[in-house]
Amino acid sequence: MSRYHDHSTREVGQEDDARSDFWQIPTDWPVLDADHVHLWRVDLNQTDDLVARYSRVLAPDEEYRAGRFRFERHKRRFVVGRAILRQVLGRYLDLSPAHVAFGYGPKGKPFVDHSTDHLIRFNLSHTEELMVLAVSLNREMGVDVEFMRPISDIDQLADHCFSEKELRTFKQLKSQHRRAAFFRCWTRKEAYVKAIGDGFSAPLKGFDVSFLPEAEARLLRVVADSEEADKWSMCSFEPALDVQGALVAAGNDWNAHFYRWAKPWSECVSVV
Numbered sequence: 527m528s529r530y531h532d533h534s535t536r537e538v539g540q541e542d543d544a545r546s547d548f549w550q551i552p553t554d555w556p557v558l559d560a561d562h563v564h565l566w567r568v569d570l571n572q573t574d575d576l577v578a579r580y581s582r583v584l585a586p587d588e589e590y591r592a593g594r595f596r597f598e599r600h601k602r603r604f605v606v607g608r609a610i611l612r613q614v615l616g617r618y619l620d621l622s623p624a625h626v627a628f629g630y631g632p633k634g635k636p637f638v639d640h641s642t643d644h645l646i647r648f649n650l651s652h653t654e655e656l657m658v659l660a661v662s663l664n665r666e667m668g669v670d671v672e673f674m675r676p677i678s679d680i681d682q683l684a685d686h687c688f689s690e691k692e693l694r695t696f697k698q699l700k701s702q703h704r705r706a707a708f709f710r711c712w713t714r715k716e717a718y719v720k721a722i723g724d725g726f727s728a729p730l731k732g733f734d735v736s737f738l739p740e741a742e743a744r745l746l747r748v749v750a751d752s753e754e755a756d757k758w759s760m761c762s763f764e765p766a767l768d769v770q771g772a773l774v775a776a777g778n779d780w781n782a783h784f785y786r787w788a789k790p791w792s793e794c795v796s797v798v
């Protein structure tokens with residue numbers, strides 16, 4: 527089954543303009559159906575004016591977190607990310623951004639903490655100035671994006687976090703293909719541990735994902751539970767040049783839709 531429109535599988539190295547076209551800016555707010563996962567690509571690098579306006583929608587605990595960043599650019603990214611998260615969720619929930627309330631799972635996974643008639647779920651990931659936010663209707667998800675930086679000790683890193691089966695496949699690859707393969711595998715693994723809410727407290731070697739370019743994106747096996755792999759499905763995407771992303775969501779009856787948070791949405795920030 528196709529999880530996304532065909533042109534989503536762009537190779538790293540293609541023009542960024544092509545990616546921009548792929549992540550559409552919707553003219554009307556998109557309808558979220560039960561078989562949709564909406565992915566929003568967000569540029570965290572915003573003007574001083576917008577950062578100042580965005581900082582007014584944060585809750586006291588978020589202001590506290592913002593105040594603890596050592597570097598100004600990290601603080602700005604956090605403020606913009608949280609404010610846009612509130613804006614986006616507020617649109618789906620029909621609430622003002624400041625009224626969106628969050629709860630946190632035992633390992634810190636945030637969720638929308640509202641009464642039962644709202645079944646909006648989300649997960650997000652950031653790398654440098656880019657954030658990708660996944661939103662669904664009552665479907666558990668995890669998302670990860672990583673800037674594909676050069677890694678000198680890539681084989682040691684793979685030894686450290688890939689399963690035996692993944693390592694066997696990885697070591698058969700020619701060295702020039704290993705970086706792309708590493709990030710494809712890594713983002714799928716991190717998206718899965720975020721989907722189940724455990725984060726890095728989950729045993730990364732305890733499950734296998736596919737990651738060869740020609741293979742369908744799949745959670746192949748979870749050692750501790752033979753039925754677990756069939757409960758999830760995944761897709762990979764490249765939200766910007768040299769950035770790899772992966773989404774894992776419950777079930778196999780969903781499709782991903784790709785949107786860009788930009789004008790006009792970024793400018794109509796309501797603070798109340």
Ligand SMILES: CC(C)(COP(=O)(O)OP(=O)(O)OC[C@H]1O[C@@H](n2cnc3c(N)ncnc32)[C@H](O)[C@@H]1OP(=O)(O)O)[C@@H](O)C(=O)NCCC(=O)NCCS
Binds near residue numbers: 607668
């Ligand atoms: C979740 C985790 C994998 C994210 O790793 P990362 O590569 O640094 O960050 P990403 O940008 O991909 O994702 C960060 C976002 O994931 C979300 N998140 C946090 N904890 C999460 C969890 N347990 N599961 C899923 N998502 C989580 C948050 O929205 C966070 O955004 P924020 O920092 O702006 O609030 C990592 O922080 C982790 O393992 N956390 C759990 C820690 C843990 O096990 N604690 C045990 C004691 S409580």
